[in-house]
Amino acid sequence: MGQSKQIxxxxxxxxxxxxxxxxxxxxxxxxxxxxxxxxxxxxxFYGAEPQDIQFSMLLYYAxxxxxxxxxxxFFSRIATKEYFLxxxxxxxxxxxxxYHTREVTVLFICRFLQGVLNCGVTSICLxxxxxxxxxxxxxxxxxxxxxxxxxxxxxxxSLITAPLVDDFEYNMLYKMVIYTFVPGATLLLLxxxxxxxxxxxxxxxxxWTSFFLYAPMLIxxxxxxxxGQQYYWLQDPRIVGSVIGIVLLTVTFVVRQLHRKRxxxxxxxxxxRSFVFGITLLGGxxxxxxxxxxxxxxxxxxxxxxxLHTYELLSYNMVGIVIGATxxxxxxxxxxxxxFIWLVGFFLLLVFHSAMYxxxxxxxxxxxxxxxxxxxxxxxxxxxxxxxxxxxxxxxEAISVSASTAGVFIRFTFFGLSTALIxxxxxxxxxTHAMRLSDGVSRVDNGLAExxxxxxxALQSRGLMADQAARLAPGLLDxxxxxxxxxxxxxxxxxxxxxxxxxxxxxxxxxxxxxxxSINVKAKQPAAATV
Numbered sequence: 001m002g003q004s005k006q007i008x009x010x011x012x013x014x015x016x017x018x019x020x021x022x023x024x025x026x027x028x029x030x031x032x033x034x035x036x037x038x039x040x041x042x043x044x045f046y047g048a049e050p051q052d053i054q055f056s057m058l059l060y061y062a063x064x065x066x067x068x069x070x071x072x073x074f075f076s077r078i079a080t081k082e083y084f085l086x087x088x089x090x091x092x093x094x095x096x097x098x099y100h101t102r103e104v105t106v107l108f109i110c111r112f113l114q115g116v117l118n119c120g121v122t123s124i125c126l127x128x129x130x131x132x133x134x135x136x137x138x139x140x141x142x143x144x145x146x147x148x149x150x151x152x153x154x155x156x157x158s159l160i161t162a163p164l165v166d167d168f169e170y171n172m173l174y175k176m177v178i179y180t181f182v183p184g185a186t187l188l189l190l191x192x193x194x195x196x197x198x199x200x201x202x203x204x205x206x207x208w209t210s211f212f213l214y215a216p217m218l219i220x221x222x223x224x225x226x227x228g229q230q231y232y233w234l235q236d237p238r239i240v241g242s243v244i245g246i247v248l249l250t251v252t253f254v255v256r257q258l259h260r261k262r263x264x265x266x267x268x269x270x271x272x273r274s275f276v277f278g279i280t281l282l283g284g285x286x287x288x289x290x291x292x293x294x295x296x297x298x299x300x301x302x303x304x305x306x307x308l309h310t311y312e313l314l315s316y317n318m319v320g321i322v323i324g325a326t327x328x329x330x331x332x333x334x335x336x337x338x339x340f341i342w343l344v345g346f347f348l349l350l351v352f353h354s355a356m357y358x359x360x361x362x363x364x365x366x367x368x369x370x371x372x373x374x375x376x377x378x379x380x381x382x383x384x385x386x387x388x389x390x391x392x393x394x395x396x397e398a399i400s401v402s403a404s405t406a407g408v409f410i411r412f413t414f415f416g417l418s419t420a421l422i423x424x425x426x427x428x429x430x431x432t433h434a435m436r437l438s439d440g441v442s443r444v445d446n447g448l449a450e451x452x453x454x455x456x457x458a459l460q461s462r463g464l465m466a467d468q469a470a471r472l473a474p475g476l477l478d479x480x481x482x483x484x485x486x487x488x489x490x491x492x493x494x495x496x497x498x499x500x501x502x503x504x505x506x507x508x509x510x511x512x513x514x515x516x517x518s519i520n521v522k523a524k525q526p527a528a529a530t531v
Contacts, residue, residue, distance in 0.1 A: 006195070007192060007193060007195055007197065009193060021129055025146075027177050027181050028118055032061070032156045035111065037157050037158045038161065038307060045169055046103075051226050051230055055108070055223065058222035058225070058415075058419075062215065062219050062222055063113070063115025064118060065214075065408050065409050066218055079196055080367040081189065084120070084192075087117050091181070094110050094113045095110075099171050114339075126146060127197045127198070129145065140389065143389060145338065146326075146383075147384045158310075159315065161176070164176060166307075197228045208479050209256070214253055217420045223242050224246070268402075269395050275395055277513075280389070281383075281507075282387050285384065287301075287417065287418050287500065288497055288501060290415065290419065291353070291493060293422060294422065297490075298487075301486060307339065309471060316369075316374050317376055320374035323374075323381065325382070326377035326381075328383070342387070342508050343505055344382060345379045345380070349376060349383075349501055351382070353494045353498045355375075360494075361487065388407060
């Protein structure tokens with residue numbers, strides 16, 4: 001980024017510029033995780049099912065993925081200051097619409113529009129961030145900062161919003177986001193000059209046809225991943241119709257890309273073995289990262305921690321992410337072997353899942369989880385940025401944007417797949433273990449009466465009458481069985497994730513061509529939808 005452009009006014013200090021970029025980027029990143037900041041509060045407010053709230057987040061993600069190839073054309077045509085103002089005003093309007101509605105259908109539309117508008121703001125922030133880092137490895141550092149924020153966004157958003165959900169209705173979160181936009185947006189508009197951050201390209205031959213093929217395909221894919229379990233997969237005509245729709249849209253989209261001079265996504269990227277290996281690692285990482293939600297559920301469902309205390313504990317995970325991302329950036333800049341960085345990162349994740357396998361108990365001290373949570377954060381922080389840089393660097397510069405765009409699609413797909421797998425295995429394993437435990441605590445069990453008496457005595461000691469305690473005791477026993485079933489399910493799932501991690505580590509060890517790809521992103525513009 002040339003200094004001659006004078007992006008910011010000459011009297012503005014550097015620290016204020018960087019603070020302004022962060023203040024704009026933070027609420028933009030926070031919007032993504034807002035849907036699942038408190039699923040119980042959201043379902044209660046909208047009168048919806050948990051799957052509806054999960055689907056609203058995937059709609060936001062699908063919009064990011066689909067609009068990315070088009071967004072760069074608008075960014076290059078409109079002056080950055082005006083472009084930011086347009087995106088900001090529209091984002092505030094749509095977010096205010098989210099604040100006012102209680103209809104899930106309207107929420108779905110708003111979340112999709114938020115994802116489209118998020119592309120522009122994120123693209124501006126990333127470009128400004130790279131422009132302020134003057135070192136030779138500015139982009140590597142910029143990616144590390146940005147992806148560190150992405151990894152922290154879920155826990156940080158939930159930590160900030162937990163007190164609001166306790167004191168106000170759920171929709172107040174959207175009003176909070178509007179307020180958080182104000183300081184950074186005001187500063188950016190005041191401090192920036194009217195410049196174009198990238199080379200101007202006329203707005204002609206925009207491939208809206210590809211967008212209207214790609215976006216519905218992503219939405220249908222998200223629909224299947226979220227609602228498939230609820231509707232018994234191919235036994236329901238809605239899922240069958242969605243599968244047929246995905247196949248037709250995908251075939252049409254791919255054929256169109258192969259015959260266009262300027263494709264939406266250049267399919268040549270999939271001919272690179274390094275690129276395919278990179279997206280395989282990225283998909284595996286998102287499956288592993290998604291399993292972290294089980295730990296969060298364990299804190300609330302089994303240990304009985306409220307959301308505020310849960311996410312205060314997860315702040316140690318955020319500390320680990322910052323440490324891991326910083327270490328990864330330094331190792332990449334020093335050109336240390338990627339195999340070493342990845343093996344260390346996956347090993348830390350393996351240690352976390354192995355440790356949690358033995359820590360999943362009904363009673364445990366909170367301090368016990370501090371070290372495992374930090375290790376999990378360090379592992380994720382050490383992996384995401386190097387994998388993304390590897391993917392972008394694995395193809396020629398001319399199609400690097402397509403590589404980045406395809407990488408966003410992989411993240412969307414495996415993010416949704418992780419949610420689908422957790423939904424499936426939580427039902428399968430929990431039901432299986434609950435039945436086994438119930439068989440062990442049957443009416444012919446000689447110890448059943450003693451267990452019920454124990455619960456009854458505990459209730460009476462808290463002031464309940466004997467007849468009330470007798471009625472409530474079986475409910476406590478059933479609750480204890482459900483807790484044990486959840487613990488068994490969590491252990492089974494983390495065992496599967498541990499096996500996946502070991503498979504990925506084995507692939508890294510036996511793949512010879514990783515070292516042939518050198519990290520080089522100096523001249524490569526990032527995709528806007530990098531969440």
